[in-house]
Amino acid sequence: MKSKSWNHKIGVWCSLFTSIPYKYWARVHNFHHGHNGQLEHRDFGDINFLTVKEYRELSAWKKFTYRVFRMPIFQFAIVPTIYLAISNRLPLVAGKGWKKTSISQVLNNLLILGVYVGLGYLLGWKTFLFIQLSIVFFFGAIAFWFFYVQHQHEEAYKEWKENWDYLVASIKGSTYYKLPRLFQWLTGNIGFHHIHHLNPRIPNYNLEKCAKENPILQKYVTILTFKDSVKCMFHKLWDEDSKRMITWWEYRKNEEKRLLAEDKKEEVSRELVH
Numbered sequence: 001m002k003s004k005s006w007n008h009k010i011g012v013w014c015s016l017f018t019s020i021p022y023k024y025w026a027r028v029h030n031f032h033h034g035h036n037g038q039l040e041h042r043d044f045g046d047i048n049f050l051t052v053k054e055y056r057e058l059s060a061w062k063k064f065t066y067r068v069f070r071m072p073i074f075q076f077a078i079v080p081t082i083y084l085a086i087s088n089r090l091p092l093v094a095g096k097g098w099k100k101t102s103i104s105q106v107l108n109n110l111l112i113l114g115v116y117v118g119l120g121y122l123l124g125w126k127t128f129l130f131i132q133l134s135i136v137f138f139f140g141a142i143a144f145w146f147f148y149v150q151h152q153h154e155e156a157y158k159e160w161k162e163n164w165d166y167l168v169a170s171i172k173g174s175t176y177y178k179l180p181r182l183f184q185w186l187t188g189n190i191g192f193h194h195i196h197h198l199n200p201r202i203p204n205y206n207l208e209k210c211a212k213e214n215p216i217l218q219k220y221v222t223i224l225t226f227k228d229s230v231k232c233m234f235h236k237l238w239d240e241d242s243k244r245m246i247t248w249w250e251y252r253k254n255e256e257k258r259l260l261a262e263d264k265k266e267e268v269s270r271e272l273v274h
Contacts, residue, residue, distance in 0.1 A: 051240055
């Protein structure tokens, strides 16, 4: 729809059933588009992760909690539940210029609550909550999975702000999630995520057309099938040296090599001293 006003109205209307406050989510997602791949802002609008160096410097307890956080059952079931039940409900962002967004978030949540109460009385609380909460739970799990494989694939793009590039972040920092036609349609063509990031103003129904008319956009992007994407759940840390998301196994192997190299260096130093 070309009318921005009508787009906002439809967004608010849809939010009453998705349980996501429209204007708040739109602003968070807009921030994500403007900072995708920037290591300074990975905790806002993205699924958080640590670099190898950051993880290495953690205490034993914090390493344990990070490992739990990166477990698939936690990341794709518990985290979406927390996000939908808490992050979207409370005005937790207190940055400059967020006051109006926080107010709209609270008002939108009150509207959602009103719809829930009305449908609960109309359909019966057990029936309504069972159906609605089941839908919202599975929606959250699927949405987080898509978001994860689209930005935390092995050959992703993560840079500190001073070296960050919008174009590279769009193409290399996102994936082309190549799905069967039915699932591509059900997910609104969001598999063409690199094109969506390159220009979020392209309507979802034109993303595939854009990809076909601009084959160069497909040349440098990471293409994932569903089978390929399953491997992404083993990616745990960003390695700044190899510019890759790595597994726990790779981390252990690299640490063994690093410690061995340090021991040899110390041994050579001692020999030179004596």
